[in-house]
Amino acid sequence: MIRGMDLPLVFAGIDQVDWSQLRHAYGSAEDVPALLRDLASPVEETAAEAEQELWGSIVHQGTVYTATAPAVPFLARLVAEGVRRSALVGMLGVIAGSVDEHDLPVPGAARGAVAAQLGLLLPLLADNDREVRRTTAWTVAQCRSAAGPDARAALRARWSAESDPMVRADVLTARALLDPDAAEKLCSAVLAGNEPAPVQVAALLVTADCGLPWGMEATARVTALVPLERHGFGALWEREPLQALTKALHTRGEADTAINVVGSALGRAVALRLQGSEHAQAAITEARWAAESLARRSRTAPARLFPELLPLLDDPATAADVIPLLRTWGQPAPEAVPALLAIAQDNGESADEALAALVYLGAPEATGLLARHLPERPRALAAAYRLATGETGTPSHTHAPGEDRTPLLDAIRVRLAAEPSRERRSVFDGGLAATNEPVYLSGLLAAWGRSARAALPELLAALPRHPLPVSRALATVADPQADAHVNEALRAQAGQGPSATRQSAASALHSLTGDAAPLISVLSELLAERGNGLDHAVTAAASLREAARPLLPLLHTLLAEPAQSRETVPAIRAALGAAALVWELTGDEQAVLPVIQEGLAWASHAWGQATVKRAAEVACLLGPAAEPLVPDLLPLPDDPELSPALVLVLTSVYPESDAPAGLARTALADRVLAAARPGSYARSASAVLTACVALGPTAFTDAQLDLIRGLADGDRRVVGAGLQDRIILDDERFRAEARKVLRTLTAGVPLSDSFRHHSQS
Structure with a gap:
């Protein structure tokens, strides 16, 4: 507790608030008065714990609740009395800036409550503590239009008096947000003068955010300041300056300008690397992230930015920053192949990433390299799998005509025959790809179909260890006439073990031979059990189409269950899948319409959109017979x-x-x-x-x-x-x-x- 604190004044009226009728993230807000009082405790541990509890309750992950606005006056008074000023002012800023309001009686009530307390906060703009001044400027800015003329005047006064570059950057940004009409003159003066780098960065961001004119001089200024991150501006505003700046430019319709800014930043990063600058790696990381982010927004960015990225491939220390983009941008990059080949023949994660990029680029050397290094290249194997199965692929993602798969087929056979390693690799060392190796190996063979029949012995040997992916592979690789032993192996697998593995083997057997009996048997059990895999069982039943008729009694039973039994997403999705199959097999709209109606009612659920869409898909199957659902459908355009x-x-x-x-x-x-x-x-x-x-x-x-x-x-x-x-x-x-x-x-x-x-x- 601060000596001389007037606690009765700070907490005046706290007991007149009916906190029991208010809510926060964890329910009733009855605990809020005690937490507010604990903030003033002389015991640091008690005060710190109360602060964390309030962060997690009245402003949980940025969401505000009915208890939030009533707590604001007490937080502001505590700040005015010197209690945990920077932290509590920051909390008030998060409250004011929240766009996630949970059951507030009046939209914007929490922001309005903070704005009403600005009279207590504005004096902190002149506080001796730099962090308090910074946080206060940011919090005032979060009030936006709710902040009145006194706030704008206080920020103008602080701008004239402030000498600390970081605080000046925050005050400039706050002024621009609260007084956009003054932003252009303010930013022009900054960029034309000799302001410190943090203030220049802030002016550039404001120029982009506020739609102010952006010329070549501004791009040149960004380039000279790269990496912008080193100038320290941006933490309070939760953004990375270069990425945020180019996003703002693109959002306002200036795609060419945004691309030019990132391209210039990349060029500057390469120049810093050649100069041996201590800022080179930071510049590369910043520019690369800005390029990646812009490419996910702009369709023309990848092709235009690739030439600026390619010089980074020449240095093993920076190649890792570029290789993932070669994999995900889908751009033809033949000029990158020599450098990638050199890296791919080395060892370690970079070699794996480089080979994965070569696979995606369709380099003819990729297949042979993957065959020679298959055990050490989990990401490249994953890339080959995704490409072969159509999970990924663009016009540039093609294999060379007449490609010889024999070496890779032989390598896959060796890997399938090997005893699986008991060592669990880190997810940062190819762990996820390595864990999924059986899926990728089997999936490649499945994609190759009958041309991979030489691998049948290894697939059959691996079937007990990896029944799900291997069953799927056998369904396409085996010849049902010539490979009767495969049919028998699948039939045996379908009759033993967990239901998921039995279902997989039975599905494969049905695909090969047309024999649906084993699959009907497994699905009958799953439909009767009503377990966690019910929706997957219904999906598998739908794949049988006419052959699923023996399951109709179980499907009708599922549809006839009360709606209360379908309150989870998997349950309602299973019922909708059953409705679609029952309609296909019987044309009985009376059996399926109630379930579809249930699915449409999920429009009122917080996460119900996917269920509504599935219900609509099923309704489409009925055609004119779905007319009774139209009254339930008409409110949907509200979303x-x-x-x-x-x-x-x-x-x-x-x-x-x-x-x-x-x-x-x-x-x-x-x-x-x-x-x-x-x-x-x-x-x-x-x-x-x-x-x-x-x-x-x-x-x-x-x-x-x-x-x-x-x-x-x-x-x-x-x-x-x-x-x-x-x-x-x-x-x-x-x-x-x-x-x-x-x-x-x-x-x-x-x-x-x-x-x-x-x-x-």
Whole structure:
């Protein structure tokens, strides 16, 4: 406790708040008054523990709750009394900046509560402690439009008085956020003067963020300051300066400028390396990350930035920064092959990464190298597997015609025959790829099909050790007529062991011979047990199609269970899969409509979108028989993510109508296209295109066709969520799909003037 602290004044009114009626991340907020009081404890351990508890409850991971705003006045008073000033001011800043509000009665109430206490916080802009001044400037900025003229005046005064470069950088940023009209003049003065580097970095970021004019001089200034990270600005604002700057430029539509900035930064990083600068590695890391981030946003960035990256391949110390991009960007890079070959023939992780890149690039030497070094190249093996199975691949990801797989086939046979190592490798040393080695080995053979029959002895020997991947391989590698011993081995495996391995073997046997009896037996057990694998069992049953008829009684029983038994995602998905199969086999809409309706009701669940989409897919199968579901469907467009699902069902129910359920197709097209937003998952983006095709050519105006054209050929990637190393690949696939859809929608339709202009350009 601070000597002289007026505790009655600090906590005045705390007991008049009905905390029991308020909530935080862990439930009732009845514990908040005691935690607030403990912050003033003279025992450091008690105060520190109370601070951590409050971080985890009233502002848990940036989320604010009904108890958050009522706690703000007491936090601000504690700060004014000198209690844990930097930490508590920071907490108030996080509260003010939160965009994740949980059950707040009034949107923005938490931010408003902090803004109401600025009178207590603004004097801290002149505090003797630099960190307190920095944190206060940042917190004032988080109040944004809720901060009044007094806050702007206090920041102007601090700008005039402040001499510390780091604090000046924070005050400049805060001023720009609260007074955008003054930002251009302020930043121009900074960049034209002799301000320290942290202030220049802040001015450059503000220039990009606020849409201020960006010229060649600004790019040159960025280049001279690289690496920006060394100047210390950015920690409070939770961003990496170069990456944030180029993202802002790209977001405001200046893709060329953003690419030029990153390209110049890469050139500067290479120059620093050649000079032997102590900042070289930091510059390389920063520029490389900015390049990688921009490539996931900009479709033109990879091709333009590769020439700037390639010099880094010449140095083993920096090659590791470039090789992963060769794997994920999907760019033809024949000039990189010699350097990659030199690295790939060495030892260690870099050699593995280099060989994986060669595999993705389709270098003819890659197969032989992988065959010679197969045990030590788990990432390269994973790359070969993904390429062969179609999990990844772009126009540049092709194998050489007539490629001789014999050496690699022989190496795979040796690895399959080897006793598995008991040593568990670190995930940072190829551990995950090494752990999945049986999957990749078997998967490669499965992709090669009958041409890999020489490996049947090794596959059969490995079947008891790795039944799931090996069963799948045997289904495509074996000849059911000539390899009867394989059929018998699978039949034996299908009759023993855990249900998952039995199912895998039985599925393979069905694929080879058409004999569904073993699979029906396994699936009957799984459907009756209602265990964790129920949804997977239903999926396997669906693959049997007409042969699944013996399972109909169990499927009907599943559909007839009360809705309360389907409150988990796997359970409702299993029921929806069963509904689809029952409809396919019987056409009994009365049996399946209630379950589909349940699935559509998941629109009100926090994570229910995927379930709603699956329910819509099943509804589409019913066609006009799904008409009773239309009242449940019509509210779906309130969530743009679900608009494509609505359209697909409506066009199935009313295939000939110009206005399904009274909604004009052109209006539905607007709703669908609104769902095609940058940052989408690949499946969501693809669903938009599927819905466009379902609406048909007559639904689209010229302006709407231009929007689809932008999806296909605009610089901004549409796919931006999912596995980071797949975003670019998935977006390129989406682009190809969008172009096909555009051709479909415009086939036989006279080109508008705007369409001709785009086509010619």
